[in-house]
Amino acid sequence: MEQLNPSDLKAILHSKRANVYYLEHARVMQKDGRVLYLTEAKNENQYWNIPIANTTVILLGTGTSITQAAMRMLASAGVLVGFCGGGGTPLFMGSEIEWMTPQSEYRPTEYMQGWMQFWFEDEKRLAVAKQFQHARIDFIRKVWDKDRDLKEQSFYLDDRDIQTALDGFEKKIPNTTKVGDLLLHEAAMTKQLYKVAATRNKMSFERNREQGDLANDFLNHGNYLAYGLAATTLWVLGIPHGFAVMHGKTRRGALVFDVADLIKDAVVLPYAFICAKEKMTEQEFRQQILQKFTEHKCLDWMFDQVKEAALSSKSGDEA
Structure with missing residues (x-):
């Protein structure tokens, strides 16, 4: 062989x-x-x-x-x-929300160097956090606009409640001066999107990671799949998981959360509710999510956004 x-x-x-x-x-x-x-x-x-x-x-x-x-x-x-x-x-x-990562001395250094050029300055770090949130909204619009399965479940991008959630958050981003406030605005948008998804699937819902109903379980499960893709992105680009721009700076894996947020609301959130309504098994839900990750090129999107954030700061300093 x-x-x-x-x-x-x-x-x-x-x-x-x-x-x-x-x-x-x-x-x-x-x-x-x-x-x-x-x-x-x-x-x-x-x-x-x-x-x-x-x-x-x-x-x-x-x-x-x-x-x-x-x-x-x-x-x-x-x-x-x-x-x-x-x-x-x-x-x-391994260690909190990090992963057992392959040991390789031959990964790129340019992205880590670019990340470090902005990370120690609060204003620049906030600017990248805002950049990530704009990308998050863009991806929701991109996915929900072309995903036929979502349209069959009445997720239409021009519906008033969806526009209100996305536009409201988008308008608040430029004027936000603290990461903590940005997190609050982001959480409010996600809460509105939970309501959007629950309404379309005729479900009552309250987010509770320990609650154990299908929608909450599927959200947890799908989010962890997204964390895996985010951890992969950061490992390949050579950026340690502790250098977060949004989530707590004392948590070693916080940057994994930041990068996963780029795709979670667009893909995991709506399908957690749809699959819960259809009473799918965990395996069926997982297959659905992974299929959508591939269909919408979620990993590509993560790589593009992280590379852009790292290299735009570096090129800006060189200019």
Whole structure:
């Protein structure tokens, strides 16, 4: 059997990779130069291949284990790994909302250098936070305008309640002088969007991460999938997760939250409600979200926005 070299595994850019895996009651191992996961059936064990060259994140849930050899191959392919609870939340390992990241000395330095040129100055950091919020609104408009499935569920961009939520937040961004105020405005918009989604799906809803109803569970689950994509983006670009522009500067993984926010409201929020109304299983919801992440090129959007923020600051200083 032909063996793959580490260089072959990196042929697919991270921003173009299609797969995120959540596994439970499985053992991940290396066999014959491939990464597999083993599930135990009644009469036999079954092996399933993981196409690591086209995978960004693997979440290991309840009853899982992984071998050192498998971790070595995943690292060589640049796949991030996280241990988590059942259903993809919460993330247990490594260090708060960070991830087991591959060790590589050959990632770009220009994005980290650009990020550092603005990060220590409050005004510049606030400017990037505002830039991220504008991008967040742009992505909601972009996705909701062209997603046929959302239109079938009566999510029309020109509806008054949707316009009020997006336009209201957008108008407040330029005049905001503190990150704390920006967070409050952002939370208000998201609350309005929860109401939009609940209304269209004829549901009563209150956001509670511990509540346990389907809509809340799916929001938690989908958000953690988005965190995986955000962590991948930052790792590939070489920017540590602690250098946040919006969320708490004392939380090591806060920049993961900032980057995930670029896509969460556009994709995870509406589909959490739609899938809850249809009483989907966790697996069906996860497949729906990952399909939409791919369809709307969410990872590409994250890469573009983070690179733009890092390099615009750098080019501005050089000018």
